[in-house]
Amino acid sequence: xxxxxxxxxxxxxxxxxxxxxxxxxxxxxxxxxxxxxxxxxxxxxxxxxxxxxxxxxxxxxxxxxxxxxxxxxxxxxxxxxxxxxxxxxxxxxxxxxxxxxxxxxxxxxxxxxxxxxxxxxxxxxxxxxxxxxxxxxxxxxxxxxxxxxxxxxxxxxxxxxxxxxxxxxxxxxxxxxxxxxxxx
Numbered sequence: 290x291x292x293x294x295x296x297x298x299x300x301x302x303x304x305x306x307x308x309x310x311x312x313x314x315x316x317x318x319x320x321x322x323x324x325x326x327x328x329x330x331x332x333x334x335x336x337x338x339x340x341x342x343x344x345x346x347x348x349x350x351x352x353x354x355x356x357x358x359x360x361x362x363x364x365x366x367x368x369x370x371x372x373x374x375x376x377x378x379x380x381x382x383x384x385x386x387x388x389x390x391x392x393x394x395x396x397x398x399x400x401x402x403x404x405x406x407x408x409x410x411x412x413x414x415x416x417x418x419x420x421x422x423x424x425x426x427x428x429x430x431x432x433x434x435x436x437x438x439x440x441x442x443x444x445x446x447x448x449x450x451x452x453x454x455x456x457x458x459x460x461x462x463x464x465x466x467x468x469x470x471x472x473x
Contacts, residue, residue, distance in 0.1 A: 335439040351363040351379035351469055353452035357444035358462035359387040365462050366400040373428055381430050383448040384462065388417075388438025397433050401425040408432070408451065 354372050358365045365384065372382045386394045397403060404425035417439035425431045436447050445459055460466065 308399050349378060350456050351381075351454040352377060353448070353454045353457040354380060354382045354419050354446040354466075354471075355385065355445055355452070355457055355459045356382065356462045356464075357385045357387055357441050357459070358389065358393050358450070359438065359441075359444075360388070360389045360391045360393060361462040362392045362396045365393050367394050368462050368465060369397065369401070369431065371465040373430060374468055375466060376468045379453060380456075380471065381432060381452065383432045383434060383452060385434045385436065385444040385448050386441070386445040387436060394433070394435055398423065401431055401433075403431075403433055410451045412450050414449055415447040416450060417444055419447055419451070422451065 298398055354375070355408075356365075356368060356372060368380060369384050375382075386397070386399060403425050406424045407419050408422045408424070417437035419436045421435045423433040423435070431450065434444075434447055434451055436444070439447075448459075449457060458471070
């Protein structure tokens, strides 16, 4: 008698566990199906956005993209070229040569036909001495800062001092962004 009672309780527990398992996983499947359709609609809306109309409006702010580089001669030119191809209405790219001991600066000068420029800036944030500022006649958005070594944070401070736009984003000199990454 007692054994039958225990067997019935175990069977009841098994049935409840199976029902719970089916209900929980059914809910997960339903939520995944809903998420799929929501994501599909979201992607469709993104494709329907007229970026040219947005660019003509005042809904965007200009951006400075800062890329500190220390001994990055192997990748700095390709990284800077990719940054210059960003799809955004108004931006500048500042590459900071942070006292490199290799040919980082020479590679940049050669690749972008850089010329030393007397650019004025306010030293709002403390940083190591900026030796020279270069710009390119071929790439108006590019600014290269040559400064004493002070580390990544110090390079960012120098670039913020020199930047002319209110917003900035930073990334390493060996990073590459998608062309439209500033839009999202």
